[in-house]
Each structure stands twice: as structure tokens, then as C-alpha cells.
Amino acid sequence: MHKNNGAFRFTYFTDKYDDTCDFYGKKLEFNLEHSWDRNEHDKGALFKVGAGLIEVLLKPNDEENRNAGLDYRIPQGAFMCIQVENIDQLFNKYKAMRIPFKQEIVDQAWGHRSFSILEPNGLVLFFFQEQF
Structure with missing residues (x-):
């Protein structure tokens, strides 16, 4: 390969x-x-x-x-996934900054803890931390 x-x-x-x-x-x-x-x-x-x-x-x-x-x-249907190490800390930081959220923090069935935000063009940035 x-x-x-x-x-x-x-x-x-x-x-x-x-x-x-x-x-x-x-x-x-x-x-x-x-x-x-x-x-x-x-x-x-x-x-x-x-x-x-x-x-x-x-x-x-x-x-x-x-x-x-x-x-x-303009991008439609596309989103970015960004893996981070401390999802709760980042969520609280962005919440305090009043960054617009698409989805609040949640534990996903597939083992990720995640949230998503919207950037100025409406593109979704999906932040996650693996829980396994």
C-alpha cells in the first residue's frame, strides 16, 4: 500500500x-x-x-x-470532525464565549462525547473525544 x-x-x-x-x-x-x-x-x-x-x-x-x-x-451537507483531548473543557470555553452551537455536548451511542458549533458560513464543526 x-x-x-x-x-x-x-x-x-x-x-x-x-x-x-x-x-x-x-x-x-x-x-x-x-x-x-x-x-x-x-x-x-x-x-x-x-x-x-x-x-x-x-x-x-x-x-x-x-x-x-x-x-x-457555499458548502452544504459537509461538516468537519475534530478530535480533541478534553471535550468538556473546550465545550465550557466555547459556551462562555457564546459561540453558536448546533448541538450541545452529548454522549453518543458509538462511544464519543461530542458537540457541534456553526462557523460564520453555516459549516458545522463537530468536536469529539473518544470515550473508549
Whole structure:
């Protein structure tokens, strides 16, 4: 089996670029690995989360600056799962910060303790800790 040691990235476009970057960097305190601002149509940021990256890209507002091979629609039906070590501590921290929750903390039948939040684009971030 071929081993791929590259980093996994969840990448999406947003028209709420500044709000989204503030949410991940300042509110959730995810580490900003790299960002760029090449021009008004080409901005991006990489946030380190566990063994992967969340890549936030500014959605170009005109067809001239779009790549024909990419999908610029707002993510629907997608969500991110982020494994953490102390789920209760993180839940209480985000609760105190008034981060919008999709689901309060709960023990799942499959052995996870979890909660989920909504980021500025409506994308669900599902935080979990294994209980087994």
C-alpha cells in the first residue's frame, strides 16, 4: 500500500473571508500556518487543526478570477470532525464565549462525547473525544 504523508486540507471559498478567519484564529484559537493577500481577488489562510489544515479562500466576485475546475458554492451537507483531548473543557470555553452551537455536548451511542458549533458560513464543526 502506498503511504501518503501529505497534510489533509479541507478547503472552501467564502464571501465572509475576514469574519471566517477571525472566527478560526481569534475565537477558536486555531494556529494560522500561512496566509496570503496577493490582490483583492486572491486571499487565503491555512489554519492548523490536529493533523490537518482548514484552508479558507476568498470567493472571487467575478467570473474572470474564477478557476473553471472549482466549485464556488457555499458548502452544504459537509461538516468537519475534530478530535480533541478534553471535550468538556473546550465545550465550557466555547459556551462562555457564546459561540453558536448546533448541538450541545452529548454522549453518543458509538462511544464519543461530542458537540457541534456553526462557523460564520453555516459549516458545522463537530468536536469529539473518544470515550473508549
